[in-house]
Amino acid sequence: MRILLDSFWRAVAYCLRPRVMLLSLLPLGLMVAMAALLGYFFWEPAVAWTRATLDSWPLLASFWGWMGRLFSGDVSSTLAQLVVVLAATPAIVLVSLLVVSGLMAPALTRLVAARRFPMLEHKKGPSFIWSATRAIGLTVLALLALVVSMPLWLVPPLVLVLPPLIWGWLTYRVMSFDALAEHANAEERATLLRTHRLPLLAIGVLCGYLGAAPSIVWASGLLFAAGFFVLAPIAIWIYTLVFAFSALWFAHYCLDALAQLRSQRAAAAYASDRSPAIAQDADRAIQTQWGAP
Template sequence: MRLLLDSFWRAVAYCMHPRVIVLSFLPLGLMVVISAVLGYFYWDASVAWMRQALDAWPLLSGVWAWIGGIFSSDVKAILAPLLVVLAVTPLIVVVSLLIVAGFMAPALTRLVAERRFPELEQKKGASFIGSAARSFGLTVLAMLALVVSMPLWLIPPLVLVLPPLIWGWLTYRVMSFDALAEHATAEERNTLLRTHRMQLLGIGVLCGYLGAAPSIVWASGLLFAAAFFVLAPMAIWIYTLVFAFSALWFAHYCLDALARLRLQQAVAAVAPPAIDMADAKAAASQWSAP
């Protein structure tokens, strides 16, 4: 428990570090770059296609005429760009978060290692390709578990338990592995994951609940629709900050646990071997014999 609380407050403190703050704003900057590139090459074509799609829906022709009579303007000319933005934004958000997440976790682990454990030897127990393949496989399993468990979400208590538990399991399996990938051997990693399984799973579940925080912004209904261009970046920044906090918490806990494990192994290696009591008694009887 002491290791759990110590790593928690250290992760909170590290969220104030300038490098972490810069990384938390990285998805927003990446979104701006991707949006600018896509807008430069595909904006006019996308708006024209959306305008044609709106015109092709005969069921909505009466709605457009009614709205146009009220506002005395071409509603479709205003609605088409807005629909393009709403349709493309989730894709840009997901791509930006995935790209940043792929670089953020190793960068934050290195930050923790440089500041707290500069003498901890890096034994390279896992490769980048192996880590990425493992993360992909676990993500697929988590998505399947979410789909299979959806009927149970109709039961009110379970909808508050199952999704965070599944995401917590995924977070625990992925981030604990990544936190130890550079420093621990495969044997050390397996030992730590087995010994600290419940603590790491608890960290993952708590981070899973924290990951639901941006849902409050998305669920603001009409307020979100009215202030989309303000609330959407805020929600994305919260997502990134929660991810950074989770990576820092796992990095502090796992590297601290690894340092303790190696210290225990070093002490055990230099400790004198225990004397078997039967052999000691036999030796004492021999010396005491006339």
């Protein structure tokens, strides 16, 4: 419990550091850059195709005529632009978050290691391909578990328990592995993940509930279209900040647990090395007091 609470408060404090705040703003800059690039090459063709598709629907012909009488502007053109923006935004956000998450987690782990554990030895970890393959496999398992558990979501309490539990398990398996990748060998990782399974799972579940908070912002943006372009960047920033907090919490916990494990093993090895010498000293003391047999 001590290491759990200590790592939590340290993760909160690290989130207020300027470096972490700047990293959390990276998705916004990346999203703007991607939107500008895609807009430069594909904006006009996408809007033209969307408008032609909307105009080709017979059921909407009367609706366009009615809207044209109410408003003086080109309603179908404006709606086509809005549809393109709403369709492209989730894809841009997803790509931005994936790219930044791949860059943020190692950077935050190195930050924690450099400030708290500068003497912690780096041992050979898994390759990038193996880590990525493992993360993809675990993600597929989590998605399958979500699909299989969907009928249970009809039971009111379970819909608030099962999805965060599944995402929490995925977060715990992926982020704890990544936090130990650069410092622990395979045996140390297996030992720590087995010994600290429940606390790490609890961290994952709590981070899963925190990750649901931006969904409220997304829903508000979709309900109130006028504020969508303001609420969407806020939701992206919250997503990234939650991800940064999760990475920092796992990094503090896992590296602290690794340091304690190595300290305990070093103390045990020192005691085992000293025990023969202590036994010999005791034998010499007995021989001196009672005489050699």
